[in-house]
Each structure stands twice: as C-alpha cells, then as structure tokens.
Amino acid sequence: MGTAIHRIEIPTIMEVNTGILGNMGSYLERAGISRVIVLFGEGIRELFGETIISSIKSRTSLTLLETYDFDDITIENLVPRAFSIPSKTDAVVGVGGGKVLDTAKYIAFLNNLPFISVPTSTSNDGFSSSGCSLIINGKRTSVHAAMPFGIIVDLDVIKNAPAKFIYSGLGDIVSKISAVYDWYFEEQNNVSKVDDFAAMLAKKSVNSIVRMPYTNITELFFLKEMVDSLTMSGVAMEIAGNSSPASGIEHLISHALDKILDKPQLHGIQVGVATYLMSLVQQHRAERVEKFLSDTGFFDYVATLNMQAEAFEKAIDIAPSIKPNRCTYIHVEENRTKAKELLRSNPILQKILH
Numbered sequence: 001m002g003t004a005i006h007r008i009e010i011p012t013i014m015e016v017n018t019g020i021l022g023n024m025g026s027y028l029e030r031a032g033i034s035r036v037i038v039l040f041g042e043g044i045r046e047l048f049g050e051t052i053i054s055s056i057k058s059r060t061s062l063t064l065l066e067t068y069d070f071d072d073i074t075i076e077n078l079v080p081r082a083f084s085i086p087s088k089t090d091a092v093v094g095v096g097g098g099k100v101l102d103t104a105k106y107i108a109f110l111n112n113l114p115f116i117s118v119p120t121s122t123s124n125d126g127f128s129s130s131g132c133s134l135i136i137n138g139k140r141t142s143v144h145a146a147m148p149f150g151i152i153v154d155l156d157v158i159k160n161a162p163a164k165f166i167y168s169g170l171g172d173i174v175s176k177i178s179a180v181y182d183w184y185f186e187e188q189n190n191v192s193k194v195d196d197f198a199a200m201l202a203k204k205s206v207n208s209i210v211r212m213p214y215t216n217i218t219e220l221f222f223l224k225e226m227v228d229s230l231t232m233s234g235v236a237m238e239i240a241g242n243s244s245p246a247s248g249i250e251h252l253i254s255h256a257l258d259k260i261l262d263k264p265q266l267h268g269i270q271v272g273v274a275t276y277l278m279s280l281v282q283q284h285r286a287e288r289v290e291k292f293l294s295d296t297g298f299f300d301y302v303a304t305l306n307m308q309a310e311a312f313e314k315a316i317d318i319a320p321s322i323k324p325n326r327c328t329y330i331h332v333e334e335n336r337t338k339a340k341e342l343l344r345s346n347p348i349l350q351k352i353l354h
C-alpha cells in the first residue's frame with residue numbers, strides 16, 4: 001500500500017492573550033506581512049475596527065489596502081469579491097464570528113494568500129481549521145480551503161461575548177472524545193485508517209481542558225485552554241487530512257438537526273448534547289463527559305433552550321445518511337435503537353430536552 005506525502009500547514013502567528021487586538025500591527029509585521037486587507041463581520045467594525053485599523057496603520061512597514069464589511073458566505077457573492085481585492089494584497093485578515101472568518105478564509109484561499117483569523121467568539125473549531133462552510137446552490141456545504149496562517153485571539157473579547165458562544169465552544173471541544181472513539185471503531189471495521197498522531201493530538205486537546213481546575217468558565221486561563229484546545233483540534237484535522245479526529249457521530253447528529261430544524265442551535269451546543277448521548281451509547285468516558293458538561297453549566301444552559309427530544313430521535317435516524325461512507329456507532333442499527341431509548345430513560349437528557 002502506497003502512502004502519499006502529506007504536507008501539513010500549521011499557523012505561523014499564534015497569539016492568545018488578553019488585550020492584544022491593539023498589537024495586530026506588530027504581529028503582522030513580525031510575520032513579514034506588508035500589505036493587508038481586513039474584512040469585518042456584521043457589527044464588528046463598530047466594536048473593534050478603530051483598535052485594529054489604528055494598530056495596523058501605526059506600523060511603518062504595513063499598508064492597509066482596504067477594509068470591508070462583508071461576511072457573505074454565498075458562493076455567487078463571495079467569488080466576485082475575492083477577485084476584486086487589490087492586486088498587491090499579501091494577506092487577508094478576517095475579524096468576527098464564523099461567517100466572516102469563512103468568507104475571509106475562502107477569499108484568501110482563492111487568491112493563494114495567507115489568512116489571519118481573528119475570532120471575536122470561539123464557538124467551534126472553525127477559526128483554526130482549513131475547512132469552511134459556504135452556501136452553494138442554496139445549501140450549506142463544507143468546503144476545503146487552507147489552514148489559517150495566523151490566529152489572533154483576544155481573551156477579553158471572548159470573555160465578553162455572550163455565554164452561549166463559550167458553551168458552544170466547550171461542546172465542540174468535548175466532542176473529540178466520541179469522535180476519536182468513532183474513528184477507531186471505523187478502523188476496526190476496515191472503513192478508515194487512524195492517523196495515530198492526529199488521534200493523539202485530538203485526545204490531548206480535550207483531555208487538557210476536561211482535567212483542568214477552574215472556578216468559573218470565564219476565567220482567562222480556562223478560556224485560553226479552550227482556545228488552545230480548539231486550535232489543536234483544527235491542527236489534528238490538518239494532520240489527518242480529513243475531519244475524522246474532530247468529527248464523528250455527534251457531528252452527524254448535529255448536521256441532521258440543522259436539516260430538520262427551522263432554527264437550529266449553535267453547532268457546539270447540539271454537538272455537546274449529542275456527545276453526551278453517544279458517550280453513553282459507546283460506553284466510553286461517559287462519566288467524564290457528564291462531569292465536564294455539568295460542572296461548566298453547559299447542561300443548565302441547554303435546559304433553557306427548549307430543545308426537543310423528538311428532534312434528536314429523528315436526527316439519529318437520518319444521521320447515517322449524511323455521511324453514508326462512514327461507519328460510526330450510529331451507522332449500526334442496534335446503536336440507533338439504544339440511543340433513542342436513552343433519550344427516554346437517561347435522567348440528564350430528560351431534564352435538558354423537552
């Protein structure tokens with residue numbers, strides 16, 4: 001069996017700390033970048049535009065070629081914008097939530113330029129991964145782009161974002177427990193080949209945060225751990241060359257909920273609930289998942305959302321068809337039955353779902 005050489009890209013700029021948005025210019029300069037464009041998500045320029053723009057303009061070797069308020073992930077609108085940026089651009093900076101990061105990431109990719117990811121909330125590992133979610137033919141579609149060249153996360157900004165984004169980030173990171181387990185399950189069934197290093201990294205990313213002592217989830221050390229963990233998860237996917245280390249059965253259930261529901265919850269919220277359910281089905285580290293999601297307040301938060309057990313039942317049934325070539329626990333009928341039974345019998349799931 002031949003093995004292709006797989007080139008791995010990891011971020012060159014990796015800055016996660018408090019009050020660092022104003023250092024943007026020096027980070028870019030240090031990385032050898034000189035002519036940038038900046039894309040802001042909706043409402044982001046009003047909040048952080050001034051700090052970022054003046055930081056870039058303050059560096060004599062840097063030129064801010066253009067700024068945009070543009071976070072349109074529809075491919076028909078995104079492509080013309082990608083090919084109308086100034087020809088001298090040598091880096092694309094995206095500031096804001098998931099939409100603008102995906103937009104900027106793809107514009108950078110189409111121009112073969114480095115992308116600097118500046119998330120203002122870290123509700124999933126999108127800010128640190130090569131994939132983006134675009135609208136193609138009216139449907140949300142996962143598209144491969146490139147790893148961010150830089151990741152700059154101001155923890156003061158993350159701390160002040162609505163709590164739901166932190167819970168969602170925690171839900172996305174805890175999912176590595178069920179995702180990696182599914183990956184091994186697939187290997188046992190000769191459907192996939194586990195990349196050992198990527199699996200190790202994905203496991204480390206979640207283990208460091210679930211074992212970490214903290215008193216409040218908005219503590220800076222805890223938030224830094226979350227951001228670092230989500231970044232490691234993004235890098236694990238890059239190493240594997242696919243999303244398996246970061247996305248298993250629990251992600252398929254979340255994708256199914258996105259299809260079923262008019263108003264789905266945040267990705268990591270759905271994924272976190274599905275991770276708990278699947279850790280019970282897999283009988284793998286369910287106590288650890290339960291403790292983490294209880295202690296952080298994730299379950300209490302979910303209980304306020306009026307999520308329906310019935311939607312999860314439907315999602316379990318259609319989840320295998322979302323990725324028919326995979327072989328997660330949910331692709332086995334017996335496990336689907338078990339999962340649906342747990343929705344009706346597990347006390348925590350009964351409490352948080354309605």
Ligand SMILES: [Zn+2]
Nearest residue numbers: 124125172271
């Ligand atoms: Zn995810």
